[in-house]
Amino acid sequence: MNIKNPATVDSLELRRVLDDDGKVVAGAKVPEVSEKDLLRLFETMLMVRVVDERMMRIQRQGKLGFYMKSLGEEATHLSVFPLRDDDWIFPSYREQGAWFWRGYGIENFLNQLFGNRKDPTKGRQMPVHHSANWLNVVSISSPVGTQIPQAVGTAAAMKASGTDSVAMTFFGEGTSSTGEFHVGMNFAGVMKAPVIFVIRNNGWAISTSSERQSAAKSFACKAVGYGMPGIRVDGNDILAVIQASNEAVERARAGLGPTLIECVTYRIEGHSSSDDPSVYRNPAEPSLWEPKDPLNRMRAYLKNESIWSEGLEKEISDKYNDEITKYLAIAEAEPPPAVETLFDDVFQELPWHLKEQKEYLMQQARTKNPHLHNS
Amino acid sequence: MNIKNPATVDSLELRRVLDDDGKVVAGAKVPEVSEKDLLRLFETMLMVRVVDERMMRIQRQGKLGFYMKSLGEEATHLSVFPLRDDDWIFPSYREQGAWFWRGYGIENFLNQLFGNRKDPTKGRQMPVHHSANWLNVVSISSPVGTQIPQAVGTAAAMKASGTDSVAMTFFGEGTSSTGEFHVGMNFAGVMKAPVIFVIRNNGWAISTSSERQSAAKSFACKAVGYGMPGIRVDGNDILAVIQASNEAVERARAGLGPTLIECVTYRIEGHSSSDDPSVYRNPAEPSLWEPKDPLNRMRAYLKNESIWSEGLEKEISDKYNDEITKYLAIAEAEPPPAVETLFDDVFQELPWHLKEQKEYLMQQARTKNPHLHNS
Amino acid sequence: MPTMNIIQAVNSALRIQMTNEPKAIILGEDVGKFGGVFRATAGLFDEFGEDRVIDTPLAEAGIIGAAIGMAIYGMRPIPEIQFSDFIFPAFDQIVNELAKFRYRSGGQYPCPVVIRTPVGGGIRGGHYHSQSPEALFIHTPGLKVVLPSNPYDAKGLLLACLKQDDPVLFMEPKKIYRASRGEVPEGEYTVEIGKAKVVSEGEQVTLIAYGAMVDIIKDAAKKAAEIGISCEVIDLRTLLPFDIETITESVTKTGRAVVVHEAPKTCGFGAELASSLYERCLASLEAPIERVCGFDTPFPYSLEHEYMPNADRVLGAIRKTLEW
Amino acid sequence: MPTMNIIQAVNSALRIQMTNEPKAIILGEDVGKFGGVFRATAGLFDEFGEDRVIDTPLAEAGIIGAAIGMAIYGMRPIPEIQFSDFIFPAFDQIVNELAKFRYRSGGQYPCPVVIRTPVGGGIRGGHYHSQSPEALFIHTPGLKVVLPSNPYDAKGLLLACLKQDDPVLFMEPKKIYRASRGEVPEGEYTVEIGKAKVVSEGEQVTLIAYGAMVDIIKDAAKKAAEIGISCEVIDLRTLLPFDIETITESVTKTGRAVVVHEAPKTCGFGAELASSLYERCLASLEAPIERVCGFDTPFPYSLEHEYMPNADRVLGAIRKTLEW
Numbered sequence A, B: 001m002n003i004k005n006p007a008t009v010d011s012l013e014l015r016r017v018l019d020d021d022g023k024v025v026a027g028a029k030v031p032e033v034s035e036k037d038l039l040r041l042f043e044t045m046l047m048v049r050v051v052d053e054r055m056m057r058i059q060r061q062g063k064l065g066f067y068m069k070s071l072g073e074e075a076t077h078l079s080v081f082p083l084r085d086d087d088w089i090f091p092s093y094r095e096q097g098a099w100f101w102r103g104y105g106i107e108n109f110l111n112q113l114f115g116n117r118k119d120p121t122k123g124r125q126m127p128v129h130h131s132a133n134w135l136n137v138v139s140i141s142s143p144v145g146t147q148i149p150q151a152v153g154t155a156a157a158m159k160a161s162g163t164d165s166v167a168m169t170f171f172g173e174g175t176s177s178t179g180e181f182h183v184g185m186n187f188a189g190v191m192k193a194p195v196i197f198v199i200r201n202n203g204w205a206i207s208t209s210s211e212r213q214s215a216a217k218s219f220a221c222k223a224v225g226y227g228m229p230g231i232r233v234d235g236n237d238i239l240a241v242i243q244a245s246n247e248a249v250e251r252a253r254a255g256l257g258p259t260l261i262e263c264v265t266y267r268i269e270g271h272s273s274s275d276d277p278s279v280y281r282n283p284a285e286p287s288l289w290e291p292k293d294p295l296n297r298m299r300a301y302l303k304n305e306s307i308w309s310e311g312l313e314k315e316i317s318d319k320y321n322d323e324i325t326k327y328l329a330i331a332e333a334e335p336p337p338a339v340e341t342l343f344d345d346v347f348q349e350l351p352w353h354l355k356e357q358k359e360y361l362m363q364q365a366r367t368k369n370p371h372l373h374n375s
Numbered sequence C, D: 001m002p003t004m005n006i007i008q009a010v011n012s013a014l015r016i017q018m019t020n021e022p023k024a025i026i027l028g029e030d031v032g033k034f035g036g037v038f039r040a041t042a043g044l045f046d047e048f049g050e051d052r053v054i055d056t057p058l059a060e061a062g063i064i065g066a067a068i069g070m071a072i073y074g075m076r077p078i079p080e081i082q083f084s085d086f087i088f089p090a091f092d093q094i095v096n097e098l099a100k101f102r103y104r105s106g107g108q109y110p111c112p113v114v115i116r117t118p119v120g121g122g123i124r125g126g127h128y129h130s131q132s133p134e135a136l137f138i139h140t141p142g143l144k145v146v147l148p149s150n151p152y153d154a155k156g157l158l159l160a161c162l163k164q165d166d167p168v169l170f171m172e173p174k175k176i177y178r179a180s181r182g183e184v185p186e187g188e189y190t191v192e193i194g195k196a197k198v199v200s201e202g203e204q205v206t207l208i209a210y211g212a213m214v215d216i217i218k219d220a221a222k223k224a225a226e227i228g229i230s231c232e233v234i235d236l237r238t239l240l241p242f243d244i245e246t247i248t249e250s251v252t253k254t255g256r257a258v259v260v261h262e263a264p265k266t267c268g269f270g271a272e273l274a275s276s277l278y279e280r281c282l283a284s285l286e287a288p289i290e291r292v293c294g295f296d297t298p299f300p301y302s303l304e305h306e307y308m309p310n311a312d313r314v315l316g317a318i319r320k321t322l323e324w
């Protein structure tokens, strides 16, 4: 099995602010970020890591049907840093940090995973397919790439409405192979839509290596075909991610159109809780990427800047661990949505055939037996 | 209405061999083409022009349901020049010259247009949707772009079979906006498939200008996103077209993978017999392009080379006019396919439901009345 | 009242919506300056400008994807798909995204997109300019499907669709785009979604169709009347939710039914209509419900007229139900 | 004879085809080293090499488009679509290209592509890992559609599909991929396409299903037997062309039928089966044919078990046909 070495990834032009030890590289432009924001960024990345670990544990205990971690990719989520509340986010399934940054808390997160009666999406989708219209973060879809032209439509609508809001969409490098990627990028270029495309290039699409997704030199270079700038950035370098995103968001707000950002990162673990990467990937590979861990690098940077302390980190990690414990108990105890809600939201109002079907279902024996619900 | 000026098209890098007067431009590499082949190339372009004109005339007389001309784009068709008989062609609907070059004659051409009993495709498709498996030219589809990943599949199969055959596919610049373009190009890049993509950039997709299809600097530059070379060539310059195609076919045969060629040309007339370009396009625009006419330029070149004569041109043009007259009479007289053939070729054999439907139709009164056929 | 054809009626509805609803936005291939290949959006580009009548790149998935993004942001997009044969590149955006957006988000993101697209055969377009894919969308939970048969309904139904908040596939019978003419009010009015129309009453056989096939069943009813058979003619108008009440009532009365559509028979909408009717009217039925449909072949070119249902075939089916 | 589950049976059929037919070629997402997310192609990459078991980029339209190009060149491609919920980006390639290629070219270009794809609910996958879109393909002239319910049929039908020259959508019931086990010959054999199987004979009601729902109707028949009702159980196996003879014969005998599928009811395959049966058996029918189907909502997550047909619902339908 071939091994994917971070050194070869680095060989192309790659924007960096921090080196692997968290030191600012010579000549790098450090984005202006307040101390408070730096701490919030660190806290969010740490939160993702704490949540991911706990969720995978309860998944392994059989309490949760499915989960997707993003170990090692947390910094890429924070491309949302320059966004305002009126900017919209179109995520894929692997950007928990974007949700947390936006204020989507542990409580909603857990209720969605359990698809219970308090789930903001009413138990309609698999775990990790959140939706939060009050935060302008759009419902996640499993078919990959579908959100890309949608984000462009929202951005075009923003422009047409005369606001300077922008839309940002995330997806993996595998998703750049879809037709939706192309039509979305192309529409954005032609419409000069204020939209930022963030490719999380984590090297793998389930078992398929990024080299089998594209023969292009990089994913960023695909921007050329759409007449927009493409930026290739170290996705494990929080400051480089923010710098690139700042630039793209500014461009979009100024009416200069879309930007493609490739965040080069690495999927340290399996694709999801259902995956076993040892079948298809050299088990030594992830360890090659550990020196680039984004949380370690940011911690080192904060240490150098005298912002970090062990106590602070423990405090954050304890806080989220406690929250998880608290809301997990609630989420587990909460029953699934009432059976009659099965028919809501297909349309704004129930047409006759759904009324008939609802009546029929409510008459069925098993709907009257609440214990059967989670069988 | 904006006007599309050939001068602005020329401002980007553009490969040329002949200038607008048919003279070889300084420093250009003239492809080696025998005198015989030069004459055949000229004859084929002239044949397209003769056929197009006659067909549009009979369409206007109400004899033909539909037709699509390619006035001014004839040179692009001859990208097929370097192909061998074992190479496959996946055309769109506007490359008559490729068919004629391959040996698909007036007789088949007319029978297809009339969808009569002698149509090689049995009257199954609209006019101009030919198919000729004996020539390795693949059935044309109306939905644009679908042939692109198909050509890649054929090319991949050629490679897997150990031959050095190649596949060539044609499409308009508008079609480069489809998802199929992207997935086809991307598969070709990754699979290093021996395939040549020829974009006929004729400036218009029905009423949509090429500037509204893509914000990229050119269509050729889209190759970058797929890790393959892109060539931008004057599509009204037969020698430049052949030079580019030679290069791409050689690469493909040598196992070096795919190439994208953008032939810059111009759609002088309407999209099809159903179109009226005066509604959406400045009527002065086509005349700006007339000095670039590919047939005139080739004629001038042949004159300079002392290959051309007026007599020769008249001979060719008479020959095809006579052939058209002859086969038109036959094609018009030929009845439509027999009613029972409606059910053939859905599957290799008729399943029960089609047998039943066939029996039913044959019992219907109107199938027994041959005069109703073309109502 | 002015006389309009279906194209003009659609155009009039669009103009009214664009005038009254600043969030309305039209997008599609060639809908701008050209006014669409069938001219349904003619004049709107000049009247409302290129920001509200948008010529898109050639990509149906982009058209529908962008429309979804506009709709969830609060706009009222009206995308056009040039021919319903070309809707398939957008199939995923329609069935997996548009149709499910409200549901999957727990009601957070309604998606009021009204897709207009011409449908059906009869224009010598072969299998790529003639298909009738309505059944695929009727089978997709979350979409309303509407298909009018005349200018009055076309305008009234389109305006009704544009006023409500569910995604709609609004199909237009292109064969009769210009041939079907009638009086249409200049101003605003709506025709209720989900209500069929009893075109003419009758006693012995119920004929059910929609779109261009309504003219065919009207013809067949006339021919039947000539030989003393009394048919009730129903124009379904909305395919989902279809008007089960009206058709049940009619078939309960007549005891016989013929369902007509251009789409292939197998798994076509006729199967649903028939099954639903059997479930409700079995006791009243005097004969099996006849389905007169397109054949289970791709839509042909030269044999188009053999392929499409015609009044004679419908008459044959009427007779069959009476002779059973 | 070895015991296999459905995954193993499919894998065995693929291995036989790859061994005997040098032009056979497998392509899809993650079908290579990984052997597919359900492991249906496990081991084949190592055995037959990366040129014949191809990991493709993530694009279903590319997978099917490339398969078409391979097939018309003379290869025998066997593309995999990872979940049938993800088949829609390839919808145009399937319904407009693959299905029509032979027809539109006047028989010049047969397109022997066998698409494999897992289908159906029951794995807690929500609406994007649970759909049953078979009706959309049954409605598309030019495609055969096959959906086995057990390992023996899975292997025999898949081998039969691989030996013939029409395009096939071969759907695999993922809910019972591993749960359904049975004796399967090691070597080559075929099960005839187009033939249903009478799983068990009965007198009063015919139960018809396919795929994972066959186990449900078997259960329902057992429950019915306990209360003295005799059911005939039919596994359709091929959905197009479906075995009209076997089901007609059975329903003519029993006079009652219940059709079961997971897909939404409206315009589902059940409507076609019911309509076809009414057309042939109306005189013998004692009650309306009951359809027990998925509801007309997107496939849900938490309420999956409420959504999917179960033996109790089928039993309810059986009773209804008897009490009518």
Ligand SMILES: Cc1ncc(C[n+]2csc(CCOP(=O)(O)OP(=O)(O)O)c2C)c(N)n1
Pocket: A094, A142, A143, A144, A171, A172, A173, A174, A175, A176, A200, A202, A204, A205, A206, A267, A271, D029, D058, D082, D086, D089
């Ligand atoms: C259209 C579609 N096809 C296939 C799948 C199955 N699938 C889910 S995730 C995935 C890989 C995605 O890889 P990438 O885009 O790189 O994102 P990552 O998982 O690495 O974050 C695939 C093939 C899907 N969800 N949607």
Ligand SMILES: Cc1ncc(C[n+]2csc(CCOP(=O)(O)OP(=O)(O)O)c2C)c(N)n1
Pocket: B094, B142, B143, B144, B171, B172, B173, B174, B175, B176, B200, B202, B204, B205, B206, B267, B271, C029, C058, C082, C086, C089
């Ligand atoms: C998928 C699809 N959508 C829409 C159409 C309708 N249509 C036919 S030709 C055409 C324009 C194609 O333009 P281009 O690719 O530039 O080719 P050209 O006609 O200029 O040769 C359109 C939109 C189609 N045939 N297929």
Ligand SMILES: [Mg+2]
Pocket: A172, A173, A174, A200, A201, A202, A203, A204, A205, A206
């Ligand atoms: Mg990835």
Ligand SMILES: [Mg+2]
Pocket: B172, B173, B174, B200, B201, B202, B203, B204, B205, B206
């Ligand atoms: Mg063009």
